Amino acid sequence: MKTLDQLQQTARTITNLRPAYREILDFYKEVFRVQEESLKDIQLPPIMIEPGLLKIKQKNELPLIDPSEFLIDLKAAARTFADICGLAQALAPGLSANARFLEKALSRTAFDLEALFCALLNRHEKAVQDISRLLDVPAAELSLFGYLSMAPSIRACREQLEIYLAGMPELQKGYCPVCGNPPDLGFLDQDGGQHLHCSFCSHEWKSGRMGCVFCKNNSKDMQHYFFNEEEKEYRVRLCDHCHRFIKLVDLRQMDREFFPDLERIATLHLDMQAREKGYINEGAAGNEAYH
Ligand SMILES: [Zn+2]
Ligand SMILES: [Zn+2]
Structure with a gap:
């Protein structure tokens, strides 16, 4: 089993090989640590797929779910969002000003994090753009912070869903058998x-x-x-x-x-x-x- 220590060590090895990545990896390795910690708090019910529907999906080589069906533990994701905003302020100069603003907006409940998650999961680009205009934060940054905070919940769902793939033939399509993404x-x-x-x-x-x-x-x-x-x-x-x-x-x-x-x-x-x-x-x- 690979540990977080190994991840940190590997990040250092890569940084030594390619110093240009030092800043970005210093940020991301802390993000991964925060995500790993968040995973322990996540409480979500299993995503159930009816046997009949599962058969149809298997027969037609369809992914198990649409990304909009991933469940997000909002409490855990909001904490992770705040943590990642903190990390960005400390370690990612290019993101720090907006991270500070978003952290404040979140603590004043001046923006609806659930709406952002919902827009990202449903790939509603217009809804992300609307939130971006409202907060005056680029949509790409909102998407990055939003996605990184949802990732532990998505991972928990994915690990649970993988049970449904046991014994299935290899999917020869260019998308994920769990969620259909490339x-x-x-x-x-x-x-x-x-x-x-x-x-x-x-x-x-x-x-x-x-x-x-x-x-x-x-x-x-x-x-x-x-x-x-x-x-x-x-x-x-x-x-x-x-x-x-x-x-x-x-x-x-x-x-x-x-x-x-x-x-x-x-x-x-x-x-x-x-x-x-x-x-x-x-x-x-x-x-x-x-x-
Ligand atoms: Zn091609
Ligand atoms: Zn996937």
């Missing part, structure tokens, strides 16, 4: 097997290595990748059919512990390179607020 990261295990990591609920699932993970296109002249000589553990797969990209971490080339959340953040330069080449990854878009 992967933001992939990795190759010690045997070369490819796994994907959900951008929303962090579920990990096995996927075939052939072709694009999103659209399954497998034509040789459409599938490319790039990598940097000095970072052999990473490669970025590009698809000319759907114009998406996915970052892959090759665990056989890496001698540190693998924490998807850390590697996802410590590879933002690869997202930038892929975007400059004209490719997108909807699942990875949420990290942009930091910059």
